[in-house]
Amino acid sequence: MIAKIALILLASMLLSAKEDLFFDISSEQTANAKTVLVDLYPSHPFHKAYVAFLGKRYPFFKRPDESGYYALIPTSYYQKPLHTQATIVTVDQRKHYLSLPIEIQDGHYKRESLRVNPSKAHFSKTAKVRIAKELKEAKKIYNTYTPKLYIHSPFILPLHSKITSAFGNKRLFNGTLKSYHSGTDFRAKTGTPIIASNRGRVVLVKNRFFAGNSVIIDHGEGIYSGYYHLSKFAVNVGDIVEKGQVIGYSGATGRVTGPHLHFTFHVGGVCVDPLQFVELANRYLL
Ligand SMILES: [Zn+2]
Known part of the structure; x- marks a missing residue:
């Protein structure tokens, strides 16, 4: 049989x-x-x-x-x-x-060394618990496919400024902790308005250990953009934001070497190069 x-x-x-x-x-x-x-x-x-x-x-x-x-x-x-x-x-x-x-x-990503507050490179027991909890929460968000596409026109960048650290850099924090750069960093002095890259629903507004004050937008069908290290929020969870709408103001919260905006994209639960994704979506989808 x-x-x-x-x-x-x-x-x-x-x-x-x-x-x-x-x-x-x-x-x-x-x-x-x-x-x-x-x-x-x-x-x-x-x-x-x-x-x-x-x-x-x-x-x-x-x-x-x-x-x-x-x-x-x-x-x-x-x-x-x-x-x-x-x-x-x-x-x-x-x-x-x-x-x-x-x-x-091979993406041929570059290497970089950074110095941050020691508490963000050697984690206390309390910090480890918090990190694990925030990771679990983020994974749950990114693995959700909202069966509705909120976007119908091309993505834009959250601000126009110099890129200070590219996505994918192999990072060494304080000479010991190995990691990689999960977003693109834009120069932004504290208080610079940050806009939504495209239309979507706000799914996270909170202070997190590494990302500091973070906003995550669900664009639907497994596509999420993120805006980290903000000094101030301008949206709430559940808000539908339009492309170009101010979602917060840049800052230096979380694990940083100074004020800037860290911009991320997740697709189908996977952290991807945000600028390559924006280019791909704008060329082939929107
Ligand atoms: Zn960054």
């Missing part, structure tokens, strides 16, 4: 391969912490579709212009270079599979 089921499954996989799926991919090469976009134009309706990539599933959603469907495939910062594949899976009465090769290259 088991053998028979296995045979039937195998047969249906073979029969359904490369059938009825028209797709576009933004690039077959990516790097750690970069995002790729796949468009899907099915000739038949389906009730579920996703991309399977490195053990995770990234769902397809209707494109904002309703011409087809899109899925975002983020790659983790910690992913090593690899020749692999992404598999588009659509499900109607049966499953259809289409695999495409993806090459993951």
Whole structure:
């Protein structure tokens, strides 16, 4: 009986391969912490579709212009270079599979050394508990796919200023603690108005150990932007913010070497290069 089921499954996989799926991919090469976009134009309706990539599933959603469907495939910062594949899976009465090769290259991120307050590089017991709690809370937010896209026009930057530290830098704090830079830093003296990169729903407004005063905006369908180290908030959790709306004022709260804005993006639960994501979304999605 088991053998028979296995045979039937195998047969249906073979029969359904490369059938009825028209797709576009933004690039077959990516790097750690970069995002790729796949468009899907099915000739038949389906009730579920996703991309399977490195053990995770990234769902397809209707494109904002309703011409087809899109899925975002983020790659983790910690992913090593690899020749692999992404598999588009659509499900109607049966499953259809289409695999495409993806090459993951090294992002060639730079190294930097920083000096911060010793309490932010060697953690007390209380700090460790707080860090773990805040990490868990953030993960829960980022792994939520809100089934609604709030955005319908291109992303903008939260302020126009010099970039003082690029995303992805391999960091060494106070000569001992290793980490990586999970966002892009913009020069901003305390009190500079910070605007929402795009429309969305505010899902977090609070002071956190590393990020200091933080605002996170849910743009829908697994896309989140973050604004850290603020001196003051201008929004509350649950607010719908418009693109360009002031959400707070820059500052030097949390783990910092001085006042600046740290700008982040999470896609499908993965922390990604914010500027590359904005460029990708503006070019292929919005
Ligand atoms: Zn930063």
